[in-house]
Amino acid sequence: MSECRATDISRTPEEWELGKKRSELATLEGELAQRELELTTLQSELYAFEARYLRVVGSHYAELDELEAQIAEAQARLSPRDDKLQEQASQARTQAQESARTVGDRPEPGQPDTFQPSEHLKKVYRDLAKRIHPDLTTDEQERARRQRLMAEANGAYAAGDEARLQAILHAWETSPEAIKGEGIGVELVRVIRKIAQVEERLRVIAAEMAAWRASDLHQLKVKVEVAEDEGRNLLVEMAHSVDEQIVTARNRLAKITGKRTDILRIY
Helix, strand or coil: CCHHHHHHCCCCCCHHHHHHHHHHHHHHHHHHHHHHHHHHHHHHHHHHHHHHHHHHHHHHHHHCCCCCCHHHHHHHHHHCCCHEEEEEHHHHHHHHHHHHHHCCCCCCCCCCCCCCCCCHHHHHHHHHHHHCCCCHHCHHHHHHHHHHHHHHHHCCCCCCHHHHHHHHHHHCCCCCCCCCCCCCHHHHHHHHHHHHHHHHHHHHHHHHHHHHHCCHHHHHHHHHHHHHCCCCCCCHHHHHHHHHHHHHHHHHHHHHCCCCCCCCCCC
């Protein structure tokens, strides 16, 4: 006990301050790792839900948009001097192309359309984030290196690839860059700047989380989950509703062109 007190008394004001700041930084590092985990998890959940939406509903909307484009183009051909109809046809075709492109970018069949990371995977990600997060350095070159690794870690986490996360962590801990020389004065300034960087990143994460949760995609996901709790499949219901609009659009196109519209479905 006396030795501990003697050691405490012998510490300089700078050493005391450095100890306080390191403790503050350690707390913030833990919070940052948790918030990064929450943000990446939310993004991954929404990307997976978007894939599910495109698979179940998006392809139907793409077919409807294609029919609407054909209707607009047929009307434009009947009135070639009507600038308004020509513009409507152009806009409808652009919308149809965008819908087809969006559906074409959806993940391959067989890929999961939900994201449910295990608690162990979350822990590995948090441990890694505490070590490699870009906001834990004040050196720009080092920051860029960490940003690349963090992006790789985010991708591995989204894919549920624990082995890849472990490999990134091992490579980091055994790299020459992991060994740093430090002096009290310089280290104090470095820690203070790290704290400022972490606090700023926490503010950015909070804003990004709020934006994601306010997005139309997230709102739809919540509605789908509420419907599932009630024993309903809202996405299938939406697809059926679009199919009714497709039938109506086919009939409209047939009246304009005088031809059958048994076109192939896009999906």
